[in-house]
Amino acid sequence: MTKLLSPFTPLALLILTASCEKAPVQEAITPEAEVLRGEVERLADDFVNYRRLTGFVHDLPLAEAYRWQDELIGFLELGEVVGYKTGGHDPGPKNPNFPPEGIRATLLAGMFRDDGSTIRLDESRAGFLEADFAFRVRDDSIHEAETDIEILAGLDAVVPFAEIPDPYYDPADATVNRMIVSNMISRWAFAGEPVPIQPTEAWLERLRSFDFAVRNERDEVVQRGSMADWYDPIAAVRWLRDQLRASGKRLRAGHLLSLGNIGIIRQIHDGSPRGPAYPDDEFRLEYYGLRDDGRPASVTIRIAR
Numbered sequence: 674m675t676k677l678l679s680p681f682t683p684l685a686l687l688i689l690t691a692s693c694e695k696a697p698v699q700e701a702i703t704p705e706a707e708v709l710r711g712e713v714e715r716l717a718d719d720f721v722n723y724r725r726l727t728g729f730v731h732d733l734p735l736a737e738a739y740r741w742q743d744e745l746i747g748f749l750e751l752g753e754v755v756g757y758k759t760g761g762h763d764p765g766p767k768n769p770n771f772p773p774e775g776i777r778a779t780l781l782a783g784m785f786r787d788d789g790s791t792i793r794l795d796e797s798r799a800g801f802l803e804a805d806f807a808f809r810v811r812d813d814s815i816h817e818a819e820t821d822i823e824i825l826a827g828l829d830a831v832v833p834f835a836e837i838p839d840p841y842y843d844p845a846d847a848t849v850n851r852m853i854v855s856n857m858i859s860r861w862a863f864a865g866e867p868v869p870i871q872p873t874e875a876w877l878e879r880l881r882s883f884d885f886a887v888r889n890e891r892d893e894v895v896q897r898g899s900m901a902d903w904y905d906p907i908a909a910v911r912w913l914r915d916q917l918r919a920s921g922k923r924l925r926a927g928h929l930l931s932l933g934n935i936g937i938i939r940q941i942h943d944g945s946p947r948g949p950a951y952p953d954d955e956f957r958l959e960y961y962g963l964r965d966d967g968r969p970a971s972v973t974i975r976i977a978r
Contacts, residue, residue: 756929865972
């Protein structure tokens with residue numbers, strides 16, 4: 674299988690500073706499991722070679738689908754596990770391909786591009802620019818945390834985060850299980866400079882109510898919003914922590930936790946059902962009111978046309 678070449682850089686390594694772990698690989702020991710393993714390997718091969726995703730329409734328990742996600746991660750060969758992402762917790766219309774309680778995927782080192790680096794149009798097939806929000810894990814005390822303040826104490830920084838998922842599939846045959854197994858079709862990720870945080874009530878309020886915006890290369894506002902109108906980031910961390918724990922996984926110091934869409938999405942390619950292609954050459958996500966020096970925390974994606 675052809676590997677997806679990644680321009681993962683030392684700067685991104687400094688941003689993440691994770692105690693990395695390798696994704697576990699499921700042992701397939703039955704003929705039925707071997708058939709599923711073959712489908713997962715083809716799914717991974719199609720993804721890294723930018724072919725339309727098909728197959729894996731099996732009706733499986735969610736826990737088993739997540740085990741096959743681990744198998745796919747091994748086939749992708751995109752490096753170490755550096756964190757996790759979740760989706761489905763925002764107040765927008767529910768994605769029919771997500772489980773109703775939310776969905777989880779794995780962040781791999783080879784997915785990361787440098788903050789401010791450039792993405793070519795041919796580096797995705799159905800990619801879209803997505804403004805997100807992330808935390809960095811301080812230590813494993815987050816596993817025993819009960820209160821919101823205790824969860825916050827298990828985190829040490831906000832990390833500006835944006836990504837380019839690549840949902841290159843026919844919506845008519847999409848399924849919840851394929852979305853899980855395909856690792857939420859996660860293609861490229863971009864992380865900005867971390868902003869240190871403290872476990873205080875004041876920080877809880879700041880994190881639940883800060884404003885944000887996306888700007889283009891001319892410093893024009895593309896769209897703005899407030900976290901107060903989206904999800905509670907601590908509640909999203911709690912869900913992700915609990916889901917990982919139920920799957921037998923543990924968070925480690927330095928792991929990045931991406932909590933999902935905060936309402937600003939722009940399609941890269943023409944002809945998408947999500948709307949017209951983004952016309953600008955820069956997608957700069959800014960968070961306001963989180964840095965003590967008054968400057969916005971930010972992360973930037975540039976597009977080569």
